Amino acid sequence: MTDLRTIPVVAAGEERPSGGQGNLLARVFDELTAFCRSRSLFMLHYCTGCGAVELPPAMTSRFDMERLGIQPMVTPRQADILLVTGYVSTKTLKRIILTYEQMNSPKYVIGICSCTVNGGMYWQSYATAKKLNDYLPVDMYIAGCMPRPEAVISGLRELIANIRAGRSDYWRDYYRRYDHYLGNQQRLFGENWQTPTDVIAEARHYGLFGPETLGEHTALLEQHQTPLQPFEMRLGLKQDKGSSS
Amino acid sequence: MSFAGILIELTLMPLVAFTIGLFMVLMMRKIAAKIQRRVGPPLLQPLYDIIKLYSKQTQTSHGLLHDIGIVMAVGGYIAAETMVPVPGMHGIADKAGLLTLAYVTMIPSLGLALGVGQCANPNGSIGISRALTAMLAYDVPFVIIIFGTAWFYGSNNLVEVVAAQQAGGIATWGVMQMPILAIAGLFSLYAMLGKQPFEIYVAPAEIATGPMVEMGGKFLGGLFVMQCFQLFTASAIYVSLFLGGGENWPFFIAKLFFIIAIPMSLAFLFPRYRTEDVLAAVWRWPVILGLAGVWLVMH
Numbered sequence: 001m002t003d004l005r006t007i008p009v010v011a012a013g014e015e016r017p018s019g020g021q022g023n024l025l026a027r028v029f030d031e032l033t034a035f036c037r038s039r040s041l042f043m044l045h046y047c048t049g050c051g052a053v054e055l056p057p058a059m060t061s062r063f064d065m066e067r068l069g070i071q072p073m074v075t076p077r078q079a080d081i082l083l084v085t086g087y088v089s090t091k092t093l094k095r096i097i098l099t100y101e102q103m104n105s106p107k108y109v110i111g112i113c114s115c116t117v118n119g120g121m122y123w124q125s126y127a128t129a130k131k132l133n134d135y136l137p138v139d140m141y142i143a144g145c146m147p148r149p150e151a152v153i154s155g156l157r158e159l160i161a162n163i164r165a166g167r168s169d170y171w172r173d174y175y176r177r178y179d180h181y182l183g184n185q186q187r188l189f190g191e192n193w194q195t196p197t198d199v200i201a202e203a204r205h206y207g208l209f210g211p212e213t214l215g216e217h218t219a220l221l222e223q224h225q226t227p228l229q230p231f232e233m234r235l236g237l238k239q240d241k242g243s244s245s
Numbered sequence: 246m247s248f249a250g251i252l253i254e255l256t257l258m259p260l261v262a263f264t265i266g267l268f269m270v271l272m273m274r275k276i277a278a279k280i281q282r283r284v285g286p287p288l289l290q291p292l293y294d295i296i297k298l299y300s301k302q303t304q305t306s307h308g309l310l311h312d313i314g315i316v317m318a319v320g321g322y323i324a325a326e327t328m329v330p331v332p333g334m335h336g337i338a339d340k341a342g343l344l345t346l347a348y349v350t351m352i353p354s355l356g357l358a359l360g361v362g363q364c365a366n367p368n369g370s371i372g373i374s375r376a377l378t379a380m381l382a383y384d385v386p387f388v389i390i391i392f393g394t395a396w397f398y399g400s401n402n403l404v405e406v407v408a409a410q411q412a413g414g415i416a417t418w419g420v421m422q423m424p425i426l427a428i429a430g431l432f433s434l435y436a437m438l439g440k441q442p443f444e445i446y447v448a449p450a451e452i453a454t455g456p457m458v459e460m461g462g463k464f465l466g467g468l469f470v471m472q473c474f475q476l477f478t479a480s481a482i483y484v485s486l487f488l489g490g491g492e493n494w495p496f497f498i499a500k501l502f503f504i505i506a507i508p509m510s511l512a513f514l515f516p517r518y519r520t521e522d523v524l525a526a527v528w529r530w531p532v533i534l535g536l537a538g539v540w541l542v543m544h
Contacts, residue, residue, distance in 0.1 A: 060281065
């Protein structure tokens with residue numbers, strides 16, 4: 001467990017690209033995209049625990065998320081928000097990280113329920129990840145056991161306001177301080193932990209490199225990292241290939 | 246018409262179609278919301294979605310065919326849409342016949358199949374095989390209907406078909422003269438839009454939206470644009486064949502929205518068919534109705 005003071009906080013507007021300064025057209029364009037991003041959020045709910053039961057009322061006729069432009073989506077590629085609802089076991093966390101890395105930026109993570117904040121009632125469990133933001137940059141926590149749909153909606157409205165004002169840039173933090181997140185992941189999953197998404201290459205490609213992207217943990221990763229191979233296409237039974245494999 | 250005139254029309258027609266398509270998507274979502282007693286999305290929500298998807302900062306491409314597939318999917322519908330006459334603009338409608346149109350409306354599914362193939366996602370492959378099966382299902386009644394209308398008007402040219410219908414007011418509309426074919430056409434249009442119960446290839450809860458499973462960012466944005474064009478093209482073909490085409494823009498737009506509202510109001514009342522049930526339903530009722538309609542037209 002890390003100390004509360006070490007929770008990564010990116011100051012508002014810090015190190016934001018200064019592309020639109022002075023150029024009126026570019027500023028209008030930036031404003032337009034920021035507005036559209038805040039008003040159109042596709043949500044992938046990774047329903048791990050009891051918090052999932054509060055989402056159907058938030059989506060259906062009583063509270064209706066769609067009037068805020070929030071829609072459920074079913075694959076990480078299409079989604080903007082990753083909603084983690086409930087306790088995160090070590091095994092689940094691997095899947096959450098795989099899912100998160102497949103999403104296209106800008107992407108936002110919301111932790112719902114006490115369990116994602118501090119482990120909740122699973123505090124003493126050996127198999128539960130206590131704080132989600134040790135492993136992923138979390139944009140917003142909605143605390144409660146479980147938060148009612150009103151709380152979920154008000155949290156989402158807060159996220160919309162943050163995106164609109166450019167304060168929700170935590171996805172950059174994952175690229176900038178990848179070493180920190182990878183270190184926490186390695187501590188939990190072992191030194192051989194590797195995801196199919198090459199985060200360092202992505203950071204390099206999109207110019208999101210930060211001073212802490214590389215470090216001792218990424219060096220450890222590079223020692224054993226195997227490049228992603230396409231699945232072998234094979235017809236017939238496995239033993240046909242003989243003992244060579 | 247001069248070359249410049251055609252160029253201007255080919256630029257204007259997709260823009261108009263896209264704008265109308267955006268409002269059709271909005272109407273579809275509003276109808277779903279009203280049926281489920283929700284408020285529904287705000288007025289410009291389809292536009293927000295598309296701008297947001299195109300402004301994603303990281304994009305996941307799976308290769309060249311993935312990129313080209315999306316271009317084919319969007320381009321196929323844009324091409325089809327320029328072959329349907331709208332009020333004041335014919336585009337290339339009088340040069341392309343109904344058969345060309347029927348062929349060009351198949352290109353988007355083929356392009357999508359090309360792109361999805363390279364994603365190598367099993368859900369995508371299942372989805373696209375179902376999409377091609379659904380295309381096979383609704384194209385059989387569609388071709389029968391096209392044959393019937395072309396036989397009735399003695400022309401393969403949509404501009405002439407529309408002119409013949411507009412000659413005598415509502416009494417000469419296709420729907421009054423060939424009512425059985427018009428019903429079969431509505432059924433076929435419903436299947437073509439791929440909404441419930443014909444939603445076999447999207448199936449979010451089963452195969453994770455099928456062909457769209459690996460599409461994010463600008464790829465999904467392209468598919469959203471494609472949906473706008475698809476709604477416009479499908480309804481414009483139906484209106485041109487059976488509802489007298491467009492005399493002027495207000496009437497034309499009212500007809501387009503009316504014809505899209507019929508399947509949309511029914512769609513959200515149904516669950517989803519299995520693939521073989523779609524084939525059984527679409528190859529039975531609209532085909533029987535269509536053949537009966539063709540028989541009536543020929544006698």
